[in-house]
Every structure is written in C-alpha cells, then in structure tokens.
Amino acid sequence: MLKIIHPEAWKPAKGYANGVLATGRQLYVGGQIGWTKDQVFEAHDFIGQMEQALRNIVEVVETAGGTSENIVRLTWYVVDKADYMASQRQVGEVYRRVMGRHFPAMTMVVVSALVEDEALLEIEATAVLPD
Secondary structure, three states, X not given: OEEEEOOOOOOOOOOOEXXXXXXXXXXXXXXXXXXXXXXXXXXXXXXXXXXXXXXXXXXXXXXXXXXXXXXXXXXXXXXXXXXXXXXXXXXXXXXXXXXXXXXXXXXXXXXOOOOOOOOOEEEEEEEEEOO
C-alpha cells in the first residue's frame, strides 16, 4: 500500500512526490543506465537513454512481481544538466509513456561522469511490493 505524503500548506509537487508512505516488501534496484539487456547502447541521446533506463527499472520491478506503481523512489544521476533542462517536454512525455502518471519521491543529482563512458544518466529505484 502506498500513500503520497504532501504537507497541506505546500505548493503542489509537479512530476514527483515529496514523500511516499509504503508497507510491503522492499526492492532496491541498482543504478540502471540506457543500455539494453545485452549491455549495448542503442540510443546515444539523453531521451533515448532515459527511456531505456526507465524500461530497465520497470523490468526489474516486474521480475520481482510488481509494477511501476510500486516504485516509491527514483534517484537520477545526470552528466549534463543543460541537456536535461533543454529536454523537459520530452522527459515528461517519455516518463509518462514508461511509468504512467505515477510520480514517486525523486532526487536528481548532476555528476561529472558515470562509470560507463557512453552513459548520459543513471537511475536507481526503490519499490515496495505488496506482501
């Protein structure tokens, strides 16, 4: 069971939740990058890699018996803030296509590099699946 926590006097959160209260089995998904199951980068742009990373996360969650609705937290690591900011409309479109209108607690951090040189972002997730 998930409940979005939002302090009453705060402005609405757009595209994320300030807090998620959950009960159930916890699943921690390691950082996913924009490569395929064969560890091949088919996309070399931010949006393409973002979509693949989110699809990878959803596949891990589904393998554990959950759905994207069970994801309670996403932490994004991006190497180019300007690229992310310039792609906001597409980010929203792709996010909704993969995750639906489910917006967990999220954090985004700009980093200087990732271990895989071709990776433009890495996303880790926490999901809570029903008992």
